[in-house]
Amino acid sequence: MRARIGHIRFLNCFPVLYGLRALDALPDIELVQGTPAQLNRMLVSRELDLTPISSIQYARNAEDLLLVPGISISCDGRVMSILLFSKLPIAELGGKRIALTNVSATSHVLLRILMERKYKLEAEYAVTEPDLDFMLKEADAALLIGDDAMHSSQRANGELFVYDLGEEWKDYTGEPMVCAVWAVRRDFAETNLEEATFIQKALVSSVQYSLNRTQEVAQAAVNGSSFSAQFLEEYFSVLKFGFDAKLKQGLRRYYEEAHSIGALTGVPSLEFLEV
Numbered sequence: 001m002r003a004r005i006g007h008i009r010f011l012n013c014f015p016v017l018y019g020l021r022a023l024d025a026l027p028d029i030e031l032v033q034g035t036p037a038q039l040n041r042m043l044v045s046r047e048l049d050l051t052p053i054s055s056i057q058y059a060r061n062a063e064d065l066l067l068v069p070g071i072s073i074s075c076d077g078r079v080m081s082i083l084l085f086s087k088l089p090i091a092e093l094g095g096k097r098i099a100l101t102n103v104s105a106t107s108h109v110l111l112r113i114l115m116e117r118k119y120k121l122e123a124e125y126a127v128t129e130p131d132l133d134f135m136l137k138e139a140d141a142a143l144l145i146g147d148d149a150m151h152s153s154q155r156a157n158g159e160l161f162v163y164d165l166g167e168e169w170k171d172y173t174g175e176p177m178v179c180a181v182w183a184v185r186r187d188f189a190e191t192n193l194e195e196a197t198f199i200q201k202a203l204v205s206s207v208q209y210s211l212n213r214t215q216e217v218a219q220a221a222v223n224g225s226s227f228s229a230q231f232l233e234e235y236f237s238v239l240k241f242g243f244d245a246k247l248k249q250g251l252r253r254y255y256e257e258a259h260s261i262g263a264l265t266g267v268p269s270l271e272f273l274e275v
Ligand SMILES: C=C(O[C@@H]1C=C(C(=O)O)C=C[C@H]1O)C(=O)O
Pocket: 008, 010, 012, 036, 053, 054, 055, 073, 079, 081, 082, 103, 104, 105, 106, 107, 108, 145, 146, 147, 179, 180
């Protein structure tokens, strides 16, 4: 069977795509591009077999999924693209309205963890289109991720309080944050182990290829984006694309915190595709 593979339509996944193309590592495979929220839904509804998804989505469906080893989208401190834009200092957001981008899942829970556990605040949350001006018409703060967050941060300069949730998480827990994981459906992996293993190796070697030449990759990513090569190179070096023991520990901590605020019914064990 030919795997149906997803791809996040954000700059954070550009290094994966760049490497795949340069190495022709998955010949003849067309990637299904989408936002994290779209890919989250498509993997669970069996429209995809293997795709990057929000890390919280693995926890919610761990009985049907396996993690793909060696690859994630993570940060250890600053992430640059998971940002809370607020009219007030975060410590004054108790009881206020916060708009959440509808393309995300991990960051919704991350923000609630920080609000409830770090700042001891309850707020009112509403999921909306990721448009900063629209969001701030109705709300006191807005959570954006990915390219939307980076575009808005270039504009919001000085007018709003801007919080980087990778930094906030590191400050609260001391841990890195795993924002997205690649997951494969267990039923697909059982019957197509060889293909799943081949894809895993292609993904990992493609990321490695790009990390060995971040300047070149940033230059290529400038095309069609409104960011400078320098900004993108910084972004690609802030993001962590591996999945080592420290990141696994950070992910477990995130799931425990999510469970403690009632965003997960249990803490799943991290089960990986065996390659
Ligand atoms: C760092 C990021 O990682 C991601 C955040 C996700 C989420 O919040 O659900 C999902 C996939 C990744 O795109 C980002 O998008 O800015």
